[in-house]
Amino acid sequence: MLRFILVKIGLLIPTFIGVAVAAFGFVRLLPGDPVLLLAGEHGISPERHAELMHQYGFDQPIWLQFLEFLWHLLHGDLGVSIATKRPVIGEFMTLFPATLELSICAIIFAIALGIPAGILAATKRGSWVDQGVMGTALVGYSMPIFWWGLLLIILFSGILHWTPVSGRISLMYFFPHVTGFMLIDSLLSGQKGAFSSAVSHLILPTIVLGTIPLAVIARQTRSAMLEVLGEDYVRTARAKGLSPARVVAVHALRNALIPVVTTIGLQVGVLMAGAILTETIFSWPGVGKWMVDSIFRRDYPAVQGGLLLIAVIVMFVNLIVDLLYGLVNPRVRHGR
Amino acid sequence: MKRVGLMAALLAATMLCGAASAKTLVYCSEGSPEGFDPALYTAGTTFDASSKPVYNRLAEFKRGTTEVIPGLAEKWDVSEDGLTYTFHLRKGVKFQTTDFFKPTRDLDADDVVFTFERMLDKKSPWYNYAGGQWEYFDAMSMPSLIKSVEKVDDLTVKFTLTHPEAPFIANMAMDFASIMSKEYADKLAKDGHKEMLNQEPLGTGPFEFVGYQKDAVIRYKANPDYWGGKQAIDDLVFAITPDAGVRYQKLQAGECQIMAYPAPADVAAMEKNDKLTVMQQAGLNVAYMSYNTTQKPFDNVKVRKALNMAVNKKAIIDAVYQGSGQAAINPIPPTMWGYNKDVKDDPYDPEAAKKMLEEAGVKDLHMKIWAMPVQRPYMPNARRTAELIQSDFAKIGVKADIISYEWGEYLKRAGEKDHDGAIILGWTGDNGDPDNFMATLLGCDGVGTSNNTAEFCYKPYEDLIQKAKRVSDQAARAKLYEQAEVMFKEQAPWLTIAHSTVFMPMLKSVKNYKMDPLGSHRFDGVDIAD
Numbered sequence: 001m002l003r004f005i006l007v008k009i010g011l012l013i014p015t016f017i018g019v020a021v022a023a024f025g026f027v028r029l030l031p032g033d034p035v036l037l038l039a040g041e042h043g044i045s046p047e048r049h050a051e052l053m054h055q056y057g058f059d060q061p062i063w064l065q066f067l068e069f070l071w072h073l074l075h076g077d078l079g080v081s082i083a084t085k086r087p088v089i090g091e092f093m094t095l096f097p098a099t100l101e102l103s104i105c106a107i108i109f110a111i112a113l114g115i116p117a118g119i120l121a122a123t124k125r126g127s128w129v130d131q132g133v134m135g136t137a138l139v140g141y142s143m144p145i146f147w148w149g150l151l152l153i154i155l156f157s158g159i160l161h162w163t164p165v166s167g168r169i170s171l172m173y174f175f176p177h178v179t180g181f182m183l184i185d186s187l188l189s190g191q192k193g194a195f196s197s198a199v200s201h202l203i204l205p206t207i208v209l210g211t212i213p214l215a216v217i218a219r220q221t222r223s224a225m226l227e228v229l230g231e232d233y234v235r236t237a238r239a240k241g242l243s244p245a246r247v248v249a250v251h252a253l254r255n256a257l258i259p260v261v262t263t264i265g266l267q268v269g270v271l272m273a274g275a276i277l278t279e280t281i282f283s284w285p286g287v288g289k290w291m292v293d294s295i296f297r298r299d300y301p302a303v304q305g306g307l308l309l310i311a312v313i314v315m316f317v318n319l320i321v322d323l324l325y326g327l328v329n330p331r332v333r334h335g336r
Numbered sequence: 337m338k339r340v341g342l343m344a345a346l347l348a349a350t351m352l353c354g355a356a357s358a359k360t361l362v363y364c365s366e367g368s369p370e371g372f373d374p375a376l377y378t379a380g381t382t383f384d385a386s387s388k389p390v391y392n393r394l395a396e397f398k399r400g401t402t403e404v405i406p407g408l409a410e411k412w413d414v415s416e417d418g419l420t421y422t423f424h425l426r427k428g429v430k431f432q433t434t435d436f437f438k439p440t441r442d443l444d445a446d447d448v449v450f451t452f453e454r455m456l457d458k459k460s461p462w463y464n465y466a467g468g469q470w471e472y473f474d475a476m477s478m479p480s481l482i483k484s485v486e487k488v489d490d491l492t493v494k495f496t497l498t499h500p501e502a503p504f505i506a507n508m509a510m511d512f513a514s515i516m517s518k519e520y521a522d523k524l525a526k527d528g529h530k531e532m533l534n535q536e537p538l539g540t541g542p543f544e545f546v547g548y549q550k551d552a553v554i555r556y557k558a559n560p561d562y563w564g565g566k567q568a569i570d571d572l573v574f575a576i577t578p579d580a581g582v583r584y585q586k587l588q589a590g591e592c593q594i595m596a597y598p599a600p601a602d603v604a605a606m607e608k609n610d611k612l613t614v615m616q617q618a619g620l621n622v623a624y625m626s627y628n629t630t631q632k633p634f635d636n637v638k639v640r641k642a643l644n645m646a647v648n649k650k651a652i653i654d655a656v657y658q659g660s661g662q663a664a665i666n667p668i669p670p671t672m673w674g675y676n677k678d679v680k681d682d683p684y685d686p687e688a689a690k691k692m693l694e695e696a697g698v699k700d701l702h703m704k705i706w707a708m709p710v711q712r713p714y715m716p717n718a719r720r721t722a723e724l725i726q727s728d729f730a731k732i733g734v735k736a737d738i739i740s741y742e743w744g745e746y747l748k749r750a751g752e753k754d755h756d757g758a759i760i761l762g763w764t765g766d767n768g769d770p771d772n773f774m775a776t777l778l779g780c781d782g783v784g785t786s787n788n789t790a791e792f793c794y795k796p797y798e799d800l801i802q803k804a805k806r807v808s809d810q811a812a813r814a815k816l817y818e819q820a821e822v823m824f825k826e827q828a829p830w831l832t833i834a835h836s837t838v839f840m841p842m843l844k845s846v847k848n849y850k851m852d853p854l855g856s857h858r859f860d861g862v863d864i865a866d
Contacts (some may be wrong), residue, residue, distance in 0.1 A: 008568075009554035030742075031741075031742035031744070031745055032742045032743060032744030032745055033744055036744035036745075036747060036748060037743065037744050038378070038470070039475070039747075040378070040470065040747070041712075041747070041762070041763055041764070041786070041787075042378070042475040042477075042787070043747065043787050044787045046786075048474065052469065057466065057467075080467070082370055083370050083465055084370045085370075085371060085376060085466040085534065086371070086534075087529070091550075094550045095550060115727055150581055150582070153582060153585050154585065157585060157589055158585050158588060158589065161589070164589070165582060165586045165589050165591055166577055166579075166582050166585075166586060166591075167552065167553075167575060167577075167583045167591075168552060171362060171553060171575060171591075174547070174555065177549065249421070263792060276651055280578050280579055281579050281582060282582070283551075283552070283575070283576060283577040283578060283579070283582060283639065285549065285550055285551030285552040285576070286551075287552065289578065290551065298744070
């Protein structure tokens with residue numbers, strides 16, 4: 001097992017270098033430069049333009065810029081955002097807990113509903129329940145996030161007044177952000193009602209962000225379950241006289257979960273992509289919206305730093321999933 | 337799940353405190369400020385959150401107008417030659433006392449000198465504190481205009497200019513000229529935390545800064561020592577809400593009382609909603625299509641006039657602006673002083689346009705129309721506009737190709753003197769002074785830059801706008817601009833397209849809000865009905 005872990009971690013190094021090159025190169029491949037965009041209609045004199053490009057170091061040969069980027073990276077320095085003139089790492093760390101909190105809630109939501117729905121559909125294969133669950137999953141999967149979010153707001157906030165429209169907590173609560181996780185901070189603040197306000201603000205964004213992973217997980221669970229339920233050992237278990245519930249929950253589910261765990265791991269990337277739109281709709285102060293704004297401003301340090309950090313996080317989540325996978329499935333662990 | 341309504345929340349907060357009712361105004365803003373030192377930035381969103389609530393300037397724009405009135409300076413004298421401006425500061429102006437700083441002295445000349453020196457003097461320890469980029473100050477050519485800033489006595493400051501420039505006073509009311517506290521800056525420098533000047537602002541303005549949660553909420557409270565008197569509202573909160581549809585939902589749910597930039601498609605429904613008031617005003621902007629007046633055949637006035645007459649402007653306003661715009665006649669919007677109401681627009685008359693082209697000896701004209709790749713406050717959709725113009729031109733036998741580049745590249749290429757064809761572009765005003773449109777965009781100095789894409793340099797016009805820079809009497813200047821507008825229309829370097837309309841929806845309980853023709857969102861003087 002130790003060897004397996006070490007190999008997996010060793011593989012991260014080339015991946016990391018590849019990601020660093022991609023993050024650095026990607027934003028520079030976009031046409032336009034940050035100084036021209038900053039000046040806008042006012043325009044900028046060629047001299048001033050050259051001066052600013054020099055100040056940012058954008059006038060140096062590209063390989064030198066890259067080496068400098070790597071050098072600073074090794075020292076944990078991701079540079080200073082051109083737009084806000086503050087360190088990129090600080091900006092990211094301020095915003096990331098909000099994205100993480102929302103992503104965790106969304107994935108829990110997706111797993112908690114997706115797996116039971118998939119099992120239900122598999123055990124009632126071909127029935128109206130199966131068709132209903134799978135049809136809903138298809139709709140959920142195909143739903144444009146923007147439209148889905150607005151629809152929920154209009155219904156639950158606008159018409160029914162069940163949930164607040166947007167934000168992380170009601171404006172009447174004002175307390176220091178110790179961890180950056182609103183659910184924890186609201187509890188720490190000791191202010192009455194703060195926690196329930198934070199929860200109520202989380203409901204709609206969680207549903208919106210969790211919808212696509214939910215659909216994917218439900219479909220994956222269903223097909224994995226169907227496969228397993230057809231296996232000989234399941235038939236044997238049934239023949240032994242075990243109750244159907246026990247067969248499904250203990251014998252079949254455990255094996256069916258293997259591909260499902262992989263799918264869940266892959267959803268982390270999907271969550272990051274979905275976070276961009278979800279955060280915009282729900283005025284959720286996370287990294288998704290910040291990345292998009294930075295790309296539009298050609299804020300090179302912010303984009304390359306942000307991309308790199310997100311990629312590293314996704315890499316680590318995948319590593320953990322790989323390790324978990326090894327834990328559930330001995331064949332993977334022994335490399336056969 | 338029970339929704340916690342804002343009013344209920346306020347009521348609960350009041351009951352808990354046992355205090356007299358605290359009035360809180362919540363504004364759904366469209367984006368996050370880049371920082372809180374207004375001199376470092378150029379975006380209106382940043383100014384709304386920094387310079388407008390927290391700071392004051394020597395001169396101010398009178399609320400709801402572009403008129404410049406005394407601010408921290410109660411009066412100023414201008415020397416005969418227009419080169420020296422002496423500002424007399426108001427006495428007893430207090431800086432805000434906050435959790436992060438307690439000032440020990442009132443505003444004085446040192447604060448004013450400090451404010452400008454940090455942007456002018458490359459040797460100032462504050463010049464480079466955030467990268468040394470005083471973008472707006474530079475863009476308004478202040479470093480080459482201001483020769484020196486000197487303290488005469490505690491309450492008197494003298495500015496010496498390199499050349500006479502009447503709009504200088506309006507520039508002193510701009511956001512970059514917000515007066516900082518030298519005492520606060522000194523303390524931050526001593527503590528080794530200069531960057532906090534950009535994170536925890538402290539000024540003399542109507543509201544003091546309480547806290548900012550990035551991309552979520554900004555909080556202010558009324559400054560009890562404000563020299564203009566304490567505000568009617570006690571707390572001001574910006575709820576940052578990037579999506580226009582969501583801002584509208586929040587307004588309807590009472591989660592905010594006033595919002596910026598509604599989606600044009602929502603305006604009709606908002607106007608029908610009896611809980612809401614929707615204010616509207618022409619934006620301080622103009623969208624235009626400029627002909628390169630140095631190139632054939634556009635160097636011929638008749639050709640430019642003929643093309644202008646071929647365009648059905650109303651169709652553009654209807655299709656592209658969808659009712660949130662008005663046809664532009666002059667280069668400046670009608671909310672600005674110096675706007676000449678007597679200037680008539682070129683009539684839409686394709687037949688006459690065709691004839692005029694023939695008279696000019698132009699046959700089978702094949703030209704380019706540049707369409708910006710981005711949406712701007714003055715132009716919702718340049719591509720669509722270009723297509724409409726293209727089809728109008730086709731009707732008089734002119735063939736047009738539409739071209740576009742990435743935005744930065746577009747501006748760069750538009751700035752090249754020998755660019756080809758007609759360019760769709762626009763401008764958002766900076767200081768409410770007609771000079772800021774009529775000299776910046778159409779003056780000889782702008783030739784070969786992205787400001788003057790018509791490459792327009794017409795001596796009689798240039799003489800008028802140069803004279804207007806030197807006269808300090810506003811009424812006399814207005815006359816000069818009115819004449820220049822007549823000349824502009826005769827020469828037709830642009831097809832003037834539109835001024836966009838800005839809407840401001842709010843709950844009926846919001847009182848005394850005034851729309852700012854300069855496009856900012858100011859909450860001084862605003863009240864909420866009980």
